[in-house]
Amino acid sequence: MAGEFDGFHPFETDLDRERALGILREAVAGGEDGELFLERRRSESLAFDDGRLRNASYDSGTGLGLRAVAGGQAGYAHASELTEAALARAAETARLAARDGGGVMAPPPPGTNRQLYQPVDPVSEHPLEMKIDLLKEIDAYLRQKDPRVVQVSASLTGGVQEVEILRPEGGQLRDHRPLSRLNIAAIVESDGRRESGSSGAGGRHGYDRLITRENWQTMADEALRIALVNLEAQDAPSGAMEVALGPGWPGILLHEAIGHGLEGDFNRKGTSAFTELMGKRIAASGVTVVDDGTIPDRRGSLSIDDEGTPTNRTVLIEDGILTGYMQDRQNARLMGVTPTGNGRRQSYAHIPMPRMTNTIMLGGEAAPQDVVASVKDGVYAVNFGGGQVDITNGKFVFSCTEAYRVRNGKILHPVKGATLIGDGPSALKQIRAISNDMAMDPGIGTCGKNGQGVPVGVGQPTLLIDGLTVGGAA
Numbered sequence: 001m002a003g004e005f006d007g008f009h010p011f012e013t014d015l016d017r018e019r020a021l022g023i024l025r026e027a028v029a030g031g032e033d034g035e036l037f038l039e040r041r042r043s044e045s046l047a048f049d050d051g052r053l054r055n056a057s058y059d060s061g062t063g064l065g066l067r068a069v070a071g072g073q074a075g076y077a078h079a080s081e082l083t084e085a086a087l088a089r090a091a092e093t094a095r096l097a098a099r100d101g102g103g104v105m106a107p108p109p110p111g112t113n114r115q116l117y118q119p120v121d122p123v124s125e126h127p128l129e130m131k132i133d134l135l136k137e138i139d140a141y142l143r144q145k146d147p148r149v150v151q152v153s154a155s156l157t158g159g160v161q162e163v164e165i166l167r168p169e170g171g172q173l174r175d176h177r178p179l180s181r182l183n184i185a186a187i188v189e190s191d192g193r194r195e196s197g198s199s200g201a202g203g204r205h206g207y208d209r210l211i212t213r214e215n216w217q218t219m220a221d222e223a224l225r226i227a228l229v230n231l232e233a234q235d236a237p238s239g240a241m242e243v244a245l246g247p248g249w250p251g252i253l254l255h256e257a258i259g260h261g262l263e264g265d266f267n268r269k270g271t272s273a274f275t276e277l278m279g280k281r282i283a284a285s286g287v288t289v290v291d292d293g294t295i296p297d298r299r300g301s302l303s304i305d306d307e308g309t310p311t312n313r314t315v316l317i318e319d320g321i322l323t324g325y326m327q328d329r330q331n332a333r334l335m336g337v338t339p340t341g342n343g344r345r346q347s348y349a350h351i352p353m354p355r356m357t358n359t360i361m362l363g364g365e366a367a368p369q370d371v372v373a374s375v376k377d378g379v380y381a382v383n384f385g386g387g388q389v390d391i392t393n394g395k396f397v398f399s400c401t402e403a404y405r406v407r408n409g410k411i412l413h414p415v416k417g418a419t420l421i422g423d424g425p426s427a428l429k430q431i432r433a434i435s436n437d438m439a440m441d442p443g444i445g446t447c448g449k450n451g452q453g454v455p456v457g458v459g460q461p462t463l464l465i466d467g468l469t470v471g472g473a474a
Contacts (some may be wrong), residue, residue, distance in 0.1 A: 030101030043159025122158030197226025236472025366433030
C-alpha cells in the first residue's frame with residue numbers, strides 16, 4: 001500500500017519484551033494500574049506564504065513513558081530512547097507513586113481488533129517537490145481568480161504516530177495513527193481595506209483526500225468567499241441578543257464551553273460547572289451531546305486510546321439530562337464507573353488524562369432556514385476563530401470570523417468584530433431550536449489542556465440560542 005513504511009516493533013528491535021515486562025511489573029507492584037507506552041513519530045510541515053516557501057520542517061523521534069498509578073496519585077517518567085537502561089531509570093521514578101503498596105491491580109482494558117484508519121504514512125506518500133508545487137498552484141489559482149487577492153497562505157502538514165502499549169498483565173496493544181491537514185488563507189484588498197478568510201480540511205488519512213484539484217479548489221474558493229464577505233462587513237452590534245450558530249465548526253463553542261466541563265477529572269475534583277449534576281437537567285429539551293471516538297478517519301478518532309482502551313460513543317447529555325462524563329482509567333476507577341476510552345496524551349513525554357475525541361450535538365427536526373428565520377433581532381454566526389473558556393464556571397468569549405446581522409428573520413449584511421460572550425451551563429438551557437443539518441467540522445481542530453495538545457473533532461447542527469451577549473463596535 002502506498003505510504004506504508006517499516007512497522008514499529010520495539011520488542012523485536014529495541015527491547016526484550018520479557019525483561020521490559022518484568023521492569024514494568026516491579027514499577028507498578030502495590031499499585032492499581034500502569035503501563036509502558038512506546039512511541040515512534042514523524043511529521044512534516046510545509047508553509048507557502050506571499051509567493052514563496054516560508055517554512056519546510058521535518059521531525060521524527062521515538063520514546064517511552066512508564067506510569068504507575070495508586071489511588072489518586074500517578075508516578076510518570078519518560079525517556080527519548082528505547083533502551084533497557086532508560087526504561088529502568090524511568091521505573092525508579094514511576095514506582096514512587098506505588099511505594100506504599102496495598103493496591104489491587106485494575107482489570108485490563110477489553111481487547112479489540114478494530115482499526116478506524118488505514119496504516120498510511122503521509123510523509124512518504126508523495127515527493128517533496130510535488131507538495132511544494134501544489135502549494136504554488138494554490139497560490140497562483142487564488143491570485144488569478146480575483147484581482148483583489150493580495151496575499152495567499154497555504155500549508156500542508158502530515159505525519160504518523162505509532163504506539164505500542166505493554167500492560168502489567170502482559171497485554172500488548174498497538175496502533176498506527178496517520179494525520180494530515182491542508183489549510184488555505186487569502187487576504188483581499190479593495191479601496192484601502194483589507195480582510196481575510198481561511199478554509200481547511202484534514203483527518204486520519206493520507207494527503208490523497210486533500211490534494212485532488214477538486215478538493216483543494218473547493219477549499220481555496222471557500223477561503224476567498226469568506227474574505228470577500230468580510231470585505232463587505234459592517235461593525236457588529238453589541239448587547240444581549242439571539243444568536244444562530246451554523247453547523248459543523250461552530251461546534252468548537254460546544255467543545256470548549258461545555259465539553260471540558262464534562263471530562264471526568266474536573267468532576268471528580270469538584271472544579272467543573274457540572275459537578276454533582278449527574279441525572280439532572282442541564283440543557284434544553286432536545287439537546288443530546290455525544291463524544292464519539294469511533295467515527296472512521298475523523299481527526300479526533302482513535303482505534304484505542306493512549307491507555308489501550310477502545311474508544312466509544314459516550315452519551316454525555318440525553319434530551320437535556322446529564323448522563324455521562326468522559327473517563328480515563330484512573331478517574332473512572334476513583335469514581336466507580338467504566339472507562340470510556342478517553343485517556344489521551346500528546347506524546348510519550350506526557351501523562352494521559354481524560355480528553356475529548358469528536359464531541360457532537362445531534363440534530364433535531366427543524367429546517368435550518370427556519371431556525372435562522374426565527375431570529376427577530378440578533379446575529380447568525382457561521383465560523384469561529386479563537387476563544388477563551390473558564391472550566392470552573394463555563395464562561396466563554398469567542399470571536400467570529402464570519403457572521404451576519406439578522407432582523408425579523410432576514411439576513412441583512414455581514415458583520416465584523418463580533419464576539420460571543422456567555423457561559424456554557426446557561427447557553428445549554430437557552431437553546432431554542434435545533435435543526436436537522438448536523439455536520440462535522442472539516443478536520444482542523446486541536447485541543448489544549450494542561451499544556452498538552454491533541455487532535456479533536458467537533459460537530460453540531462444549526463442552533464438558535466437566546467440571550468447570548470454579542471460584543472461589537474456598534
